[in-house]
Amino acid sequence: MHQHFILFKPYGYLSQFIYELKRKKKLLGELYDFPNGTMSIGRLDEDSEGLLFLTTDGKVSEQIRSNKVDKEYYVQVDGIITSEAIEQLQKGVEIGFDGGKYTTKPCKAFIVSDLPDFGPRAKKIRDERHGPTSWVSITVNEGKFRQVRKMTAAVGFPTLRLVRVRIGNVHLQNLKAGEVLEVTSFQLDNVSIR
Numbered sequence: 001m002h003q004h005f006i007l008f009k010p011y012g013y014l015s016q017f018i019y020e021l022k023r024k025k026k027l028l029g030e031l032y033d034f035p036n037g038t039m040s041i042g043r044l045d046e047d048s049e050g051l052l053f054l055t056t057d058g059k060v061s062e063q064i065r066s067n068k069v070d071k072e073y074y075v076q077v078d079g080i081i082t083s084e085a086i087e088q089l090q091k092g093v094e095i096g097f098d099g100g101k102y103t104t105k106p107c108k109a110f111i112v113s114d115l116p117d118f119g120p121r122a123k124k125i126r127d128e129r130h131g132p133t134s135w136v137s138i139t140v141n142e143g144k145f146r147q148v149r150k151m152t153a154a155v156g157f158p159t160l161r162l163v164r165v166r167i168g169n170v171h172l173q174n175l176k177a178g179e180v181l182e183v184t185s186f187q188l189d190n191v192s193i194r
Helices: 058-065 083-091 147-154
Strands: 004-009 039-041 049-055 071-078 094-097 100-103 108-112 133-140 159-167 180-183 186-188 191-193
Touching: 039 058, 049 058, 071 147, 083 108, 083 133, 083 147, 094 147, 133 147, 133 159, 147 159
Parallel strands: 049 159
Antiparallel strands: 004 049, 004 180, 039 049, 071 133, 071 159, 094 100, 108 133, 186 191
8 A cells, every 4th residue: 555645845855765975964754754665756956845745656756747737836036026027937938957958838927925824944045134035936837957946047036945835736735844744645636646
């Protein structure tokens, strides 16, 4: 019987259970007593936070990582983002990828004014003396390396904090950083993945 989990990955953790290099890193296994064979589905960078699915079933991973499943991110950016920048994000922007250039697919993007309480990040971002910040929601169904960060930088608003709030129709809800919830299945947009 496979087991599935949803997790609010905190800042500063790798989305993995084993790290071979010498430097000490925080790993997911430190957050919860996961069964042997648990793997994360997709990943969030060490400095990204938010919703992460974990499973003992490798087949599930393929279905969720497919480009049929939307992933929504709330992104705190440097400066007050403009409607022109939002429009550029929606249409697709050119980012560096694999040593070349890549134009992102059209996506949903809008300014977020009503922000959930994510709690403070483990590492302080900065304070108001450095200028204003704003939040934007970006929903993509592709996942190039550090794509969302590269997208906001491409329109002139570098990412300060990135929190994945939704995968398909599964939301972060009221989970706190580091909290893990065991679920019987991932209910994704009319597709139940058990």
